[in-house]
Amino acid sequence: MRLRHIEVFNAVMLTGSVSAAARTINVTQPAVSRTLQHAELQLGFPLFQRAGGRLVPTQEAQTLYPHVERLFAQLDEVRRLSANLRQGRSHGELRVLTVLAMSHEVLPRAMHLFRQKHAALVVHHQALHSPQIVSSLVLQEADVGFVFSAPPHPALVAEPLGHRQVVCVAPKNMLPAAAVAGRGVTLGQLAGLPTVALDAQDPLGRLLTHVMQDAAHGLDVVMTVQTYHVALALAQHGVGLTLVDSCTAASADRTRVDVVPLQPAIDVPLQALRPKARPNSQVVRQFTRCMQQALQDVGVTPG
Numbered sequence: 001m002r003l004r005h006i007e008v009f010n011a012v013m014l015t016g017s018v019s020a021a022a023r024t025i026n027v028t029q030p031a032v033s034r035t036l037q038h039a040e041l042q043l044g045f046p047l048f049q050r051a052g053g054r055l056v057p058t059q060e061a062q063t064l065y066p067h068v069e070r071l072f073a074q075l076d077e078v079r080r081l082s083a084n085l086r087q088g089r090s091h092g093e094l095r096v097l098t099v100l101a102m103s104h105e106v107l108p109r110a111m112h113l114f115r116q117k118h119a120a121l122v123v124h125h126q127a128l129h130s131p132q133i134v135s136s137l138v139l140q141e142a143d144v145g146f147v148f149s150a151p152p153h154p155a156l157v158a159e160p161l162g163h164r165q166v167v168c169v170a171p172k173n174m175l176p177a178a179a180v181a182g183r184g185v186t187l188g189q190l191a192g193l194p195t196v197a198l199d200a201q202d203p204l205g206r207l208l209t210h211v212m213q214d215a216a217h218g219l220d221v222v223m224t225v226q227t228y229h230v231a232l233a234l235a236q237h238g239v240g241l242t243l244v245d246s247c248t249a250a251s252a253d254r255t256r257v258d259v260v261p262l263q264p265a266i267d268v269p270l271q272a273l274r275p276k277a278r279p280n281s282q283v284v285r286q287f288t289r290c291m292q293q294a295l296q297d298v299g300v301t302p303g
Contacts, residue, residue, distance in 0.1 A: 005039035008032055009047060010068050013061070016054045094283055095124045097136060097145035101228040102291075103127035105250040106146075109294035114287055121283065129226070130203060137275050144284050145273045146291055148245070149203045157280070159272040161292050165299070166208070166266040167249045169232060169257050170241035184263035187211070187219075194240035195219040199226045204268055208243055211266060250298040270295060 011021035022029045040046050048055035098107055133145040138155045168185050179185040198205030222240050225231050231242040236256045249259045272288045
């Protein structure tokens with residue numbers, strides 16, 4: 001298939017008719033029909049069948065379409081990167097990305113410190129999941145991102161910021177009083193208790209899954225979530241205990257939950273990421289130092 005065939009095929013798949021596809025890609029209906037016919041002739045099989053005035057994709061077309069979707073997603077990334085390179089960065093602005101766990105307590109503290117020296121600079125912030133942050137930085141849509149243990153990427157520079165400790169957040173009276181009053185709680189003491197777990201695709205969720213498998217301790221998982229503060233909120237509403245990072249636990253309502261460190265301690269590294277193609281500006285370095293200070297203020301151990 002040629003690129004023009006793919007463009008028309010995608011438009012018809014999205015709209016379901018020749019007329020709507022023609023409007024979408026700004027060509028005439030006969031042009032869409034001719035292009036489809038030419039594509040089917042080259043492919044050697046039909047792509048659509050008519051039913052009730054609409055074009056219904058054949059099984060072959062449905063098999064092709066996921067690959068076409070991925071192609072258009074890649075083309076969209078090329079367009080976005082090209083636009084970012086053309087526009088460049090606006091002076092007097094800083095674009096910052098953080099995982100959601102750092103957006104409630106850490107980022108506000110860092111902003112307070114940063115504005116003491118850069119009151120005139122506008123900071124644009126987005127809270128995203130780690131893969132989204134990596135993708136956005138690769139496309140140069142932001143200046144710096146702050147994540148938990150992201151895998152290496154050839155287009156990014158990673159700077160270690162320290163590490164966080166995993167803590168147990170449990171509804172009041174769920175944990176033994178001795179564990180709350182003592183120095184921590186073990187995974188063995190949590191066995192059998194209702195637990196709100198983090199998605200295994202999340203960096204922390206993946207680590208905890210491996211740790212529990214190695215320790216041969218199973219938790220009674222009643223729910224899995226992707227966002228740490230959702231897990232915290234569920235614990236505060238009595239759904240079950242959860243294991244989260246100390247940044248998230250800093251937002252906990254201590255009148256409703258107990259926050260207890262795990263023993264032995266489980267640490268996860270924190271990183272600042274930035275595009276390798278961009279210079280490490282003084283503003284980015286200063287904001288990174290403010291984030292590092294804020295992380296220490298909420299109990300993250302320096303690296």
